[in-house]
Structures are given as C-alpha cells and as structure tokens.
Amino acid sequence: MDAxxxxxxLSIWSIPVAFCVLGLKYVAFTVxxxxxxxxxxxxxxxxxxxxIAAWWAIRVSHKPADQNHPYGHHKxxxxxxxxxxxxxxxxxxxxxxxxxxxxxxxxxxxxxxxGLAINGAASVINVFxxxxxxxxxxxxxxxxxLADGKHIMTDVITSVGVVIGLVAALATGWEVLDPxxxxxxxxxxxxxxxxxxxxxxxxxxxxxxDPDETMRIRDxxxxxxxxxxxxxxxxxxxxxxxxxxxxHLVVAAEMKVGDAHVICDxxxxxxxxxxxxxxVVIHVEPENEAKLPKGTxxxxxx
Numbered sequence: 431m432d433a434x435x436x437x438x439x440l441s442i443w444s445i446p447v448a449f450c451v452l453g454l455k456y457v458a459f460t461v462x463x464x465x466x467x468x469x470x471x472x473x474x475x476x477x478x479x480x481x482i483a484a485w486w487a488i489r490v491s492h493k494p495a496d497q498n499h500p501y502g503h504h505k506x507x508x509x510x511x512x513x514x515x516x517x518x519x520x521x522x523x524x525x526x527x528x529x530x531x532x533x534x535x536x537x538x539x540x541x542x543x544x545g546l547a548i549n550g551a552a553s554v555i556n557v558f559x560x561x562x563x564x565x566x567x568x569x570x571x572x573x574x575x576l577a578d579g580k581h582i583m584t585d586v587i588t589s590v591g592v593v594i595g596l597v598a599a600l601a602t603g604w605e606v607l608d609p610x611x612x613x614x615x616x617x618x619x620x621x622x623x624x625x626x627x628x629x630x631x632x633x634x635x636x637x638x639x640d641p642d643e644t645m646r647i648r649d650x651x652x653x654x655x656x657x658x659x660x661x662x663x664x665x666x667x668x669x670x671x672x673x674x675x676x677x678h679l680v681v682a683a684e685m686k687v688g689d690a691h692v693i694c695d696x697x698x699x700x701x702x703x704x705x706x707x708x709x710v711v712i713h714v715e716p717e718n719e720a721k722l723p724k725g726t727x728x729x730x731x732x
Contacts, residue, residue, distance in 0.1 A: 434492055437572050440563060441488045444481040444578060447559050452478055454552035462545035466592045466611035469525040470549065473585050473619055476521045480514040480581060484574040491574075491671070501709075504669040511577035511630035518581065518623030522616040529612035542600055546593055553589040556582050571671040571707055577626050584622040588615050636667040647675060647701065654700040655679065657693050660720045663713075675701060676711040683716040690714050 455471035458464075487510030495502045563579030566572070592611055599607035639647070644666065651661055660680040667674045679697070681690050698710045 436566060437488055437570055437575060438492065440566055440575060441481070441485040444559070444563070445478070445485060447555065448474065448478040448481040451552045451555055454548050454555075458545040458549040458552070461541050461548065463540050464542070464545065464596060465529055465609050466596060466615065467545060467549060469529070469612040469615040470585070470589055470592050472521050472524055473518075473588065473615070474552075476514070476517045477578075477582060477585065479517055480510070480578055483510040483513050484578050486510070487574045488572065501669070501674075502672065504672045505634060508573055508630045508634050510574045511626055512634075514577055514581060515623045515625075515627030515630065518619050518626065522620040522623065525612050525616040525619075529609040529616065542596060546596060549589060550593060553586050553593075556589070557586045560586060571668075571673075573630065577630065581622060581626065584619065588618055591615070591618075636669070638666045639668060639673060646704070650700050650704055651677065651697055654697045655693060656696075657681070657685075657689070659717050660722055662721050671707050672709050673705055673707050674709045674711070675705075676713070678713045678715050678719070680715050680717055680720045683718065 452471065452474040455467065455474045459467040459471045487506045487508075490506035491503050493499075493503045560579045560582035563575050564583065565579075567575030567577075567579050592615060595607055595611040595614075598604075599611075638644070644664075647666065648661075648664065651664075655661060658679050658681050662678050662680070664675075664677040666676075679690075679694065681693070694712045694714065697712065701708045701710055
C-alpha cells in the first residue's frame with residue numbers, strides 16, 4: 431500500500447475508533463458520575479470532531495495541483511490541526527466550568543470500579559491507535575495524522591492520571607480530589623492545545639526545515655553538483671508532506687544550457703532520492719554572480 435492510501439485509510443478509521451472510545455468513556459462517566467471522567471469523555475468528543483476534520487483535510491491535501499492552486503493543496507492539513515487545537519481549548523473551558531460546580535458541591539462516586547474498568551479499556555484502544563498515527567504521521571510527514579496521534583496520546587496520559595487520582599480519592603475518601611483532577615486534566619489539554627496550534631501556525635507561515643535537515647540538503651547538493659562553481663541562497667519551506675527546496679546554482683558563463691541542465695537533473699534526482707517529498711527549484715546563474723572566490727575543489731555554499 432502506498433503512502434497516500436495508507437494515510438487516507440488511517441484517517442477514515444480514526445472516526446469509528448474515536449466514536450468507540452467516546453462511547454466507552456461516556457458510559458464510564460454515567461456509571462460513576464465522576465467529574466474527572468466527564469472531563470475525559472469531553473476530550474474524546476474533541477477527538478471525534480478532530481478525526482472528521484483530519485479526514486477532510488487529508489482528502490483535500492492529496493488533490494493534485496490545479497490552475498488555482500499550482501503548488502498543490504498540501505497546507506490543507508494544517509487547518510485541521512489548528513481546528514483541533516481550538517477545540518481542545520474549548521473543551522478545557524467546559525471542564526473548568528464543570529469542575530467549579532463540583533468544587534462547590536462535592537458528591538460521592540457511584541460504582542467507581544466498573545467505571546474505571548470501562549475507562550481503562552478505552553485507554554488501551556487509544557494508546558495503540560495513537561502510536562500507529564504518530565508513527566505513520568511522522569514517516570509520511572502528515573501534520574493532520576501527527577496532530578491527531580499526539581492529541582490521542584495526551585488523552586491516554588490524562589486517562590491514566592485520572593484513574594490514579596480516582597483510586598486515591600476512593601482510598602482516602604477525599605471527594606474534592608475528583609474536581610481537582612478535572613482541573614488538572616483541563617490544564618494539561620490546554621497546554622497540548624497550545625502546542626498543536628503553534629506547530630500548525632508555523633506550517634502555515636512557511637517554516638523552514640530544521641538545521642540538521644538543512645545540513646543534509648546542503649551535503650547532497652554539494653556532492654552532486656560537480657561541474658558547477660557555487661551554490662548560494664538556499665531556501666526551504668515545509669508545506670504538509672511537501673518540502674520545497676530552492677537555490678541558485680552558479681556555472682561557467684560559457685557552459686551550454688544542456689550541460690547546466692544535466693547538473694540540475696543530477697542534483698534534483700539526488701534530493702528526491704533522499705527526500706521523496708522534495709519539490710526542487712534551481713536558478714542557474716553565470717559565474718559573475720558567484721559570491722565566493724574561485725579555486726575551491728568541491729562545490730561550495732556562499
């Protein structure tokens with residue numbers, strides 16, 4: 431199965447998985463009446479909406495370039511991730527409201543062990559699904575899958591904390607621990623929401639690749655640009671799964687266009703062999719545009 435089909439398949443299956451987990455967590459809340467479990471279930475509602483949004487965004491992002499979008503639709507996935515971050519913040523505010531009411535009127539939990547067992551089953555489903563989404567999202571450079579996977583993993587951590595806290599509340603008889611746990615859950619998902627929004631906005635702002643990846647790109651270009659004089663003005667930007675690479679290649683003024691084209695093809699093929707998602711633009715310039723002195727053995731960077 432190719433990367434495109436795998437990403438689309440995972441995005442589709444995320445929807446029923448999210449509904450299943452939501453159903454289990456809602457049952458756990460209704461069985462116990464726990465505000466902390468309510469907050470956990472509320473976060474799962476966000477997971478459902480986010481899964482639907484991710485499925486839509488991934489469908490759009492895989493559309494080929496057209497007249498109105500000549501560079502493709504890669505950034506569509508960032509909108510899904512931003513929406514997920516906003517929904518996380520909304521969920522946190524709703525949890526704060528519910529927790530405040532429980533602080534003012536603490537209540538005993540009903541059938542807590544059954545509720546905790548149901549919630550635990552939902553968490554097991556979540557942890558395996560989150561690991562799958564994060565692994566595939568990272569490998570295939572899918573912001574929507576990666577954001578969804580990280581959010582679900584945060585949900586898992588939250589659920590584990592809730593279970594531990596509720597067990598402590600049952601052991602001590604301190605009813606106030608239930609709403610206190612809900613507040614901690616809300617603060618945790620607020621922090622996660624900020625990270626999701628920030629990383630997605632960076633993508634929309636055409637953030638460049640990280641320094642290690644930049645050095646790798648420079649090494650590939652230098653090793654495969656034999657016959658050229660210099661490379662300068664290297665720029666990169668990430669748009670969803672695509673990595674755009676642009677630079678100026680300086681060649682001898684008397685070099686034929688065909689020979690310069692051969693060098694460009696060699697460099698482009700080498701970049702795409704290492705970075706399959708690369709979109710390469712090379713601007714060929716004559717030697718009087720060089721920024722470094724002549725005489726270097728390898729093709730240098732200015």
